Amino acid sequence: MKRIYTIVLVAFCLFSGLNTFAQTTPHISEAEVEQRARSVGKSLRCVVCQNQSIDDSNAPLAADMRLLVRERIRAGDRNEDVLIYMRDRYGDFVLLKPPFQPNTYILWFAPMGLLVLFLLWYIVQTRRPKQSVKIAQLSDDEQKRYDALITKIEPKS
Amino acid sequence: MKFSLEWKGIKLSLEDLGTGFAMSGMKVTLIGLVPLFMFLALGSAFAISLTKDPSILPSQLIDKPFPEFSLPDLFDEEHMLTKADMSGQVTLVNIFGSWCMACDYEHEMLMSIAKNKELPILGVDWRDTRVKGKRWLKKRGNPYTNVVFDEFSKFAIDLGITGAPESFIVDKRGQIRYKHIGPITRKNWDEILKPIVVDLQAEKLGAE
């Protein structure tokens, strides 16, 4: 089981690594501006559309927002700063990745919490000797017939 | 039970083996109620949500200072307007554009507000061209004390605008006190906006 936890942990670190932001540098190349603007653009919601990022949208306001994002990055904003800038104006609504705060604790904790809870439940449940509820125990003879039938359905190699 | 499954001529009647889940009684158990309760909780949330309109985005800027700006006058490219031009009075800030149909609808009401000199109105001509914006105001009349020209949404984004028309009521200290989404009509002006304006105009500077 330890191994599985390690795998989960590694997978997590990798996936969360995706979302770390680039560090600031005072003078940045246009190529970098473009690249960072895209990653920022993908996490900003186009507020006049429905469920699209500003990068995916053809709406005029989204186009202006894309320009603004580039402008902020050229001015030396880190990616987070651009997100905060937008959030100050449009609220949490503009962030496609909801911030980690009291009203999103459930959202962020539930998937992993549930997974861990389920795995624990599974281990406890399968370790405990099974009580057969309302099911007659098979006699030896019945067990043989039963196994014979199952083998027919599931031919072994 | 009368029927059974057959496999290569062997009658597979699991019934005889005593398997299967025979349920005789009904008994409420705590664990059995879990799915029902979860479902009912969600169902009530859905029911409440039906009463709300998901398309309205509340403003972040209520009770915050109106953003600083420096934008060209619609009528004079060289002349820059700034927050200082708002002159310490309760002001209505109205976002419009010649392309915006609902603004047409709202215009008459703004004209009436201007005619009665109820309060100064700052117009923000948003995502427009100068020529079209000017022509639009010429044709319909200009209710605005000043009109700034915001071609690339810079100011609109500062104000957290999602569409036109939208309006803000700014108090004497230059703080945003109310945001109205959609056209101003006689009804919502008289019932909602005007009382706020009157209250704010009665506020004394330096009080609080």
Place this chain on the structure above:
Amino acid sequence: MIAEFGQIALIMAMLVAGAQAVLPMVGAYQKDTRLMAFGDRAAIAQFILIAIAFLALTYVFITSDFSVKLAALHSHTNKPLIYKISGVWGNHEGSMMLWVLMLSLFGGLVPMYGKTLPASLKARALSVQGMIGVGFLAFILFTSNPFLRLNPVPLDGQSLNPLLQDPGLAFHPPFLYLGYVGFSMAFSFSVAALIEGRVDAVWAQWLRPWVLLAWSFLTIGITMGSVWAYYELGWGGWWMWDPVENVSFLPWLVGTALLHSILVLGKRHTMANWTILLGIAAFSLSLVGTFVVRSGVLTSVHSFAVDPARGVVILFLLLLATGGALTLYALRAHELRGGPGYTTVSKEGGLVLNNLLLVTAAVTVFLGTFYPLLVETFSNEKISVGTPYFDATFAPVMIVLIAFMGVGPLLKWRVDTWTTVRKHAFKSGLLIAVVGLFVYIYGKSVLGALSMGIAAYLAYSTCIAYGRKIGFGKAGMMRRFRAQPGASHGFFLAHMGMAITMAGVVSMSVWAKEDVQLLKINDSMRVGAYEFTLKAMTPGREENYQYLEATIDIKKFTKKVTTLKSSQRFYPVREMVTTEAGIQVGVMRNLYVGIGDGDSRKGWVVRAYIHPMICWIWFGTLMMALAGFVSLFGRKVKAKETA
């Protein structure tokens, strides 16, 4: 005249469904065979009546009878015939008609295929099916009647939304609904079994094909939706985590868990609890999907014309159906648990873990979809949940699921040892390392390399498990291959399909390249190794739209690869503009261009994309759908009576 005929058929269908809801249930309690047998006839009659009503509506659309309001609003004389037909379900009222048509189709098939079912079980299931039917027919008749007349009659109709005038979308809803509504069988039979007080292997064996059928259709429906979004919406996305996509994905996730549970119940007489609960959940989530799309509680790119009043009615139906079923479950749950035991490491155990993970995945998608709604309902704050959230939460759950998917099928029923797991884990680790290293050299991405390694691991493990079943390489392999039940081949195809889909998803999210630029004629832009040159802009006109078509040459290092055409279409009747993407489909990569606004002075917006292995995604999901059919129609557990 035809419309009134359809109207009458629809009203009669509701009355028949009402009788079907009551009489067989009473019959089952009173052990009255005549009343129970009435269910059979009612189910067939209900199907015929709804089919008549549906045909009448189709006739109205084909003949462009604009005195019927629905046709006037959603059809037009200048539409091609196929879109006149698909226009029938390209709107709220018509799509509800399709929904009940499918529902009554499944109900009508019960008497045909269920001759061996115990009479009381069948009567009860048909009664439940009738209750669902009556609810939705009443919903149609009272809130969304498709046959309403219009006076005065307009000269022409307002046409179908041009986005929907597409072969991909014409058949997307029918498949989706076959899936959604197919789960109604699992629901009805679960409720019937709860009332009847008996869940057993034979019940499971009988129900399994229906679940498989529904699941496969749903898989096809979702795939078609994804392909359609890819080529029609013009920005090269294949899945956007849009609420409407998510609500079709939820029954799929739960249905997948149901599929596995019912298999175990049919063979090993355990997981009855799971099967019943998942059966109720899969259909309830389909109802939630219907509710969300039509009530407007969530904003989405493809919602129907929304009407909260309809939302209220569907919510009421949902509360009645699911609330009722779960109440029944609460009363019976204490007797559903148990069954033959199994240890932590065993095939049953693996399948339970599979269910737990799929449920976790479904909860994640559910939360991501509905959390903004919940937050807003309880606090008036607005938040958004988009792709970045799902990348961070759904993806890890899937990785864990795939890790288990590799080992699970290799385990023995009931009892197996950690040694089996350890041995396999060692070989798999080696495989992941080798594949990962190879991919890393080529693709320069640790995440991509690792994920591709995991996809390869799933494919490898699936081959091993399947190889063992048929005794690969040993004498008599062909005989054993033929002797396998369809489910074995289904397992192989579905799990391989999953590995292929995963490979596609991973390479799309790690190696896709894109750029957007303003291009004038003969301007070029470079994306990856490819150079896109705008050659010409050609205007033109078709039956029901005008277009402006861009011709774009694509070169890879001076060598010409292909010429793509992308156009913007303007539909005058609806005053709508759509984008037609130009796509060169390839096994290892698609080239994709989309043209946007612009003019000859400042140039046109050109979006250019390189999509590595994107077709693998859909190829894999179609393999999964095929797997469902193979398990269904493959060798059946049936033979001549010899004894």
